[in-house]
Amino acid sequence: MSILCVDRLGVSFGQTPIFQDVSFELNEGDWLMMIGPNGSGKSTLVRAISGAVPYSGSISYLDGDIRRLRPGELARNIGILAQNHYVGYAFTVREVVRLGRYAYTRERGGDPEGEARIRRALELTGMDGLADKSVLHLSGGELQRVFLAQLFAQDPRVLILDEPTNHLDLIYQKQVFELVSEWRREPGRAVISVVHDLSLARAYGTQALLLYEKRALAQGSMDRVFDPKFLNTAYGMDVAAWMQTMLSQWV
């Protein structure tokens, strides 16, 4: 069943088009990898789905226009990890993660499983030891994990991750991708992520969308999108050869 359906999506800032005419469908269990060179509009596409930027075209969630969802409903269904995090005040890790339950605490009957979800999210991201520390004292990677924990606490059905492994140590890169990969196998779930590391994208994605020069240059199965003729055009180099050279360093 199609969970998210994006139809002829376009975003412009003033007169400048960022991307246009992007369509795709996200089905249960999918992990869609959004790839493309810098400035191709990947993050903007993600922000359009979150409602942070105005767009043309339509985005529907479970057959209804996504704009019809109330903010709380949207948050319970679609969770977004932004690319950059900056917190100006000394909130504790737990306080930031707890905010992930915001949409639930507004519900009738409160949020009985909230504390358990928060604890679980802190454990999953390895932040339980730092739960009462101020976020101002954290490194970039730790901060990234805090917001990831917030997202897991939020427990949505669709995860949208903009560079989820930004700043992360290798071990956490691996953990995050394993975690999300496990997470999406439960019924009714799907993931979209913007990923720079093409090897990671290829290893974990079930389908991909390659943005280049404001359009979708290729989309569909991993094999199709990762065809050298598309990749090499988009990135302006022989991608496969470079990857192999890099890998050969380890032999």
Place this chain on the structure above:
Amino acid sequence: MEEKRQRESYGLWTWIGLAVLTLAAMLIAVCVGSVSIPVGECLRVFRDALTGTEASDPGTASILLAVRLPRVLCVALSGAALSVCGAAMQGLLKNPLADGSTLGISSGASLGAALAIAFGFQLPQLPFSGSMILAALFAFGSLILILSLSYMLDSSFSTNTIILMGIVYSMFVSSILSLVVTFAPDKLKQITFWTMGSLEGSSYQNALVLFVMLAVCGTVLIRLAEELNAFAIGEENAMNVGVNVKRVRLVILVTVSLLIGTCVSIGGTIGFVGLVTPHIIRLLTGPNHRRLLPASMFGGAAFLTLADLAARTIARPLELPIGVVTSFVGAILFVLIYYKVGRTAR
């Protein structure tokens, strides 16, 4: 886990402690002045007044009940209101330099008051009513103007646009204010006094208006504590976790401007207390608005009460504008506390 949950907001005893400290500051302020009255006598006068007993010393009773008490009440309530507004604005705009004046509301209100003074606008039989009414109207008008201009320029209604419009508007207003002063030089002293703030001659009616506004607006803000936490962490993050960003922001801005407008209309623009108190309190409570907002109310009340006490006693018989004291003491206190606590707690 239960204990972790409770730590979000303070327990009963902390509130009682804060209230006792604030009341103590107010009691001192009531007792000390051109005529100092011992605390015991002071309490006796209050007891007599409450029980309806004839006062044993009518002179003292009249100083306390007719002059000092209404003033101290107004000062404490203004301090509480300005601080809670400052705390809310700093959270909402995720900007530690924000306070009620960031939005241009207090400048707008003082322009209203200045115009009333310059053109002698007032209602018959009610001295000062003209400046109060115009101040409140201008406060609200300024908010509408700033918000609609921001919305026209930027339909996503972003915080940066609102701050920018507020600053531009403040500059614009202060140029008009200078113009008014130029054309009405004989009113300069009165206008200056207004822009520096003073709660001299406050009445019980003023205190009642302030109390009602603080109770209503303060409740609205404290109920939005979790949303303010979300804004303080980041506007886009707030949206992602399900906060109705546009609506909540509008509610907070309107609430703050109503409260600021009321304060300015009664006591003029009292600078710094809305900026500095939330900072000091935040160093003690942390940034969680569940604790920060109520604690700022008490802290602001105590701070402004003591500042007002200083304003009327330091250069006796001359009375200083309260804004001079808040800015002077506040700046020094702020640096000291920030230096001492900030190094460890930040």
